[in-house]
Amino acid sequence: MERKKLQKSDLSRWLDRIAQEHELIGPSEDDGVIRFQPVESSAEIAVEFANSLIPPKSLFFPAVESLFSFHKRGKDIELEATEPLDRDRVVFGIRNCDVQSLSLLDYVFGQDLEDVYYQERRARTALIALACPTPPRSSCFCTTFGIDPLSSDGSDVLLTDVGDVYLVDVVTEKGEGLVSLAEDLFPGLTDDEARQLQPRPVEMKKVDISQLREKVEALWEDEYWHKMSLPCLGCGICTYVCPTCHCFDIVDVGSTLEGERYRCWDSCMYSDFALMASGENPRPTKRERIRNRYFHKFSTFPSRYGSGYACVGCARCLIHCPGGMEITEVIKDILAKESISE
Amino acid sequence: MQDRLHDIVRKLLGEGTIEYFIGYGAGSEPHRVVPCFVTSDHEVERLVWGPLCLQNLSKYVLQAKDLEGKAGVLVKGCDTRAIVELLKQHQIEREEVVVIGVACQGQVDPRTLEEVLGVPMEQVQGVEDAGDQFVVTIGEDERTVAKEQVLLGKCLYCRHPSAFEYDFTLGEIVPFSIDAGESEFAMVEELERLSVEERRAFWQKQFARCIRCNACREVCYACYCKECIFDRKMPRWLDKPPLLSENEIYHLIRAVHLAGRCIDCRECERVCPMNLPLSRLYKKVQKDIAELFDYEAGIELDEVPPLVSFELDDQDPFM
Numbered sequence: 001m002e003r004k005k006l007q008k009s010d011l012s013r014w015l016d017r018i019a020q021e022h023e024l025i026g027p028s029e030d031d032g033v034i035r036f037q038p039v040e041s042s043a044e045i046a047v048e049f050a051n052s053l054i055p056p057k058s059l060f061f062p063a064v065e066s067l068f069s070f071h072k073r074g075k076d077i078e079l080e081a082t083e084p085l086d087r088d089r090v091v092f093g094i095r096n097c098d099v100q101s102l103s104l105l106d107y108v109f110g111q112d113l114e115d116v117y118y119q120e121r122r123a124r125t126a127l128i129a130l131a132c133p134t135p136p137r138s139s140c141f142c143t144t145f146g147i148d149p150l151s152s153d154g155s156d157v158l159l160t161d162v163g164d165v166y167l168v169d170v171v172t173e174k175g176e177g178l179v180s181l182a183e184d185l186f187p188g189l190t191d192d193e194a195r196q197l198q199p200r201p202v203e204m205k206k207v208d209i210s211q212l213r214e215k216v217e218a219l220w221e222d223e224y225w226h227k228m229s230l231p232c233l234g235c236g237i238c239t240y241v242c243p244t245c246h247c248f249d250i251v252d253v254g255s256t257l258e259g260e261r262y263r264c265w266d267s268c269m270y271s272d273f274a275l276m277a278s279g280e281n282p283r284p285t286k287r288e289r290i291r292n293r294y295f296h297k298f299s300t301f302p303s304r305y306g307s308g309y310a311c312v313g314c315a316r317c318l319i320h321c322p323g324g325m326e327i328t329e330v331i332k333d334i335l336a337k338e339s340i341s342e
Numbered sequence: 343m344q345d346r347l348h349d350i351v352r353k354l355l356g357e358g359t360i361e362y363f364i365g366y367g368a369g370s371e372p373h374r375v376v377p378c379f380v381t382s383d384h385e386v387e388r389l390v391w392g393p394l395c396l397q398n399l400s401k402y403v404l405q406a407k408d409l410e411g412k413a414g415v416l417v418k419g420c421d422t423r424a425i426v427e428l429l430k431q432h433q434i435e436r437e438e439v440v441v442i443g444v445a446c447q448g449q450v451d452p453r454t455l456e457e458v459l460g461v462p463m464e465q466v467q468g469v470e471d472a473g474d475q476f477v478v479t480i481g482e483d484e485r486t487v488a489k490e491q492v493l494l495g496k497c498l499y500c501r502h503p504s505a506f507e508y509d510f511t512l513g514e515i516v517p518f519s520i521d522a523g524e525s526e527f528a529m530v531e532e533l534e535r536l537s538v539e540e541r542r543a544f545w546q547k548q549f550a551r552c553i554r555c556n557a558c559r560e561v562c563y564a565c566y567c568k569e570c571i572f573d574r575k576m577p578r579w580l581d582k583p584p585l586l587s588e589n590e591i592y593h594l595i596r597a598v599h600l601a602g603r604c605i606d607c608r609e610c611e612r613v614c615p616m617n618l619p620l621s622r623l624y625k626k627v628q629k630d631i632a633e634l635f636d637y638e639a640g641i642e643l644d645e646v647p648p649l650v651s652f653e654l655d656d657q658d659p660f661m
Contacts, residue, residue: 031551032453032617050462053615054553063553064583138371138464231377233401235557237615251582264583270556272573285408322397322561322613324369324376 001152004168004179004186005193006159011166015042017182018090022126025059026092027052036091045092047130050137051314055243056098057105059091060121063240064264067117067250071258082260084117089125090178097142097312099129099154101243104312107305108246117263126174129155134200141328142313143204150199160199167197207331212309215337216298220291224333229286231323236267238317238325239293244301244310247273268293294330343444343512347416348386350442350510354414355383360440361411364402366395373452373466377402391416391512393450393469393476396494398607400424401563403439413439418446419502423605423640424563426507430643431603433566443505444512447471448520451494453617458491490520495621496608499526507643530626545623546586549593551616554584558610558620559596564603571595593623601627602649605640634659 006014018024019041026045027034034049036056066082102122109118132149142149152158156175159166168186170179179186189197239245249266253259266273274283283289301310311327318326347365354360367378367388375394380386398421406413417425425441428434452463459478467479475486490498503518505511525531533541559565572580572592581588604624611620631637634657635648
C-alpha cells in the first residue's frame with residue numbers, strides 16, 4: 001500500500017476531476033439531513049460531518065429499486081430487467097464502520113446466492129473512505145466491535161485528516177486509478193513527513209463483547225425482553241438507519257397486464273413483518289420482535305455466515321430511536337446477564 | 343419538582359395503586375432524555391424532569407391495556423390533550439390510569455439549540471430552566487439562551503402549558519407563555535398563499551424524501567387502530583415501496599384521519615428522521631377544523647368531535 005498526501009485545498013479539484021469520469025457520490029445535506037447522494041460537483045459535498053443519517057448501504061441495496069418490468073400481450077409476457085447502474089461510481093466520504101457493514105452485507109447478497117443487482121453495484125463502485133474526525137461522535141462505539149475507525153481495510157483509498165493535508169492511502173488498483181486522474185495533486189511523503197504526519201488516535205468507549213453471543217443465546221426466554229421493549233414504538237427507524245440491516249420485501253406495482261416488480265426495505269420491527277398468510281404471527285408483540293432483532297445481530301447472523309457480529313457501532317439507531325432505546329445499554333444489560341435473571 | 347415526582351411515584355408503587363410508571367429518564371448521555379418505565383422502588387431515582395422531556399408519553403398509556411395492572415404517566419399540558427382525546431375516543435378509561443400533571447415551562451428543540459449555539463447536542467451536559475431563558479452547560483461553560491430562540495415550535499404558541507386533567511400535580515401550576523410575534527397558523531397561511539402548483543411542488547419534494555419508516559404514525563397518540571389501513575393486505579390500499587405516489591397517499595390519508603383529532607403535539611415532526619415539515623400539514627388540518635366547526639381537539643372532555651356528529655347547519659363549502 002502506498003501512502004501519499006493531498007493538500008486539503010486540492011480535494012475539490014480531485015473530486016471534480018473524478019466527477020468528469022464517473023458518477024460522484026458523497027455526503028450531501030438536503031433539508032438538514034445528510035445522505036450519500038450523487039452530486040454534480042464537489043461543492044455539494046459536506047466534508048465536515050459526523051456521519052450520514054441514511055447509511056451508504058442504500059447505494060448498494062436501495063430503499064426501493066425496480067428489478068424488472070412486465071408487460072402482458074395476449075398470451076405472451078415480456079420481462080425487461082432493470083439495469084442497476086448507468087456508469088461506474090465513486091463514493092467519497094464513507095466512514096470505516098460503513099465500509100465494514102458492506103463486508104457484512106457481502107455475505108448476505110453474495111455467499112449463498114448471488115444478488116446480481118447488489119453485486120453489480122459493488123463491482124462498479126469505488127470507495128474513498130474518510131477516516132473519522134477526532135474526537136469522534138460521542139455515541140460511536142465501533143471499536144467495541146473490533147473496527148478501527150482509521151483503518152483502510154475494505155476501501156479503495158483512505159483519506160486521513162492530519163491538519164492542512166490528508167494522508168492518502170492508496171489501497172487497491174481501483175484506488176490507483178482514481179489517484180492517477182490527478183497525479184500531480186498527490187506527492188509522496190518525505191521521510192520527515194512520514195514520521196511527523198501521523199493520524200491522531202481515536203478514543204472511544206469500548207466494551208468487552210467476547211461473551212456477547214453466548215450470553216444473548218442464554219437469554220431467549222428471559223423476562224428482560226418484555227420490560228426493555230416497552231419504550232419501543234414499533235417504527236422502522238432503527239432498521240432503516242442501520243448499515244447492516246438488510247431485510248426486504250418484493251412487491252409488484254401496476255396491474256396484472258403491466259407493471260414493475262420492486263424490492264424495498266422492510267423492517268422486522270413492523271408488526272406484520274412475520275405475519276403469515278394463515279394469519280399466524282410468530283412474533284406477535286414487540287417483545288418477540290425486539291428480541292429477534294438483537295438475536296439476529298449477535299447470534300443468528302454470525303452463526304449463519306461464520307462472520308463477526310452484525311453491528312458496526314455506528315450509533316445511528318440509538319441516536320434516532322424515538323423511544324430512546326440504546327443498543328449500547330442493551331449490550332451492557334446482556335453482558336450483565338446474571339444480574340438480569342435475578 | 344423532581345423530588346416530588348419521586349415521592350409520588352414511590353407512594354403509588356408502594357401502595358400498589360400502579361404497577362408501573364411511565365416517565366422520563368436519563369439516557370446514556372446527559373443530553374438524552376428517554377421514556378422510562380419504572381416498576382420498582384429502586385428505579386424511581388431514574389426519573390427526571392426538565393426542559394429536555396420532549397416525548398408525549400400519553401402514547402404509552404395505550405399499551406397499558408395489554409399489560410397487567412394500572413399505569414401511571416407524567417404529562418405536560420400539551421400531552422394532556424392526548425389523554426383527553428383518548429378518553430373521548432374511548433381508548434382508555436379514566437380509572438385505568440393515574441395521571442401526574444406537570445406545569446411545563448417550555449421544552450427545548452435540540453435541532454434548533456444546535457444551530458443557535460453552534461454546538462452538537464452531544465456536547466451539551468445539561469439544560470436548566472431559568473425563567474425566560476435556558477442555561478445550557480457545555481463542558482466547563484454555561485451559556486444562556488433566550489427561550490423563544492430555542493423552544494420547540496409548538497411551545498411558542500402554547501396555550502396549555504400545565505396539565506389540566508390529572509390526579510396529582512408536581513408543584514404549583516405556573517402560567518407560561520411566549521409572544522411568538524405571529525399567528526400559530528402563519529406557517530399554513532404562507533403555503534396557502536402559493537398557487538396550487540407551487541404547493542404541490544412543495545409537498546412533492548418533501549414526500550419524495552420520506553423513507554416510510556412509519557415513525558410519524560407509531561409516535562402518534564391517535565394511531566391506535568388494530569389494523570392500520572396502510573398495513574391491510576386484502577385489499578391493499580397502499581404499496582409498500584416508498585415511491586412518491588405511495589408516500590403522498592400515506593401522508594394525505596394520515597392527515598385526513600387526524601382531522602378533529604390532531605392535538606398539535608408535533609411528535610410526528612419531531613421524530614421524523616428525514617426532517618419532513620409535517621406540522622405544517624397537520625396545522626392545516628387543525629386550521630380547517632377550527633374554521634369549519636369552531637373546534638379544537640383535546641380541550642373539553644364533553645365537547646362532541648365534529649366528525650362524529652352531524653348538524654343540519656354544518657358547513658359544506660365543498661359540495
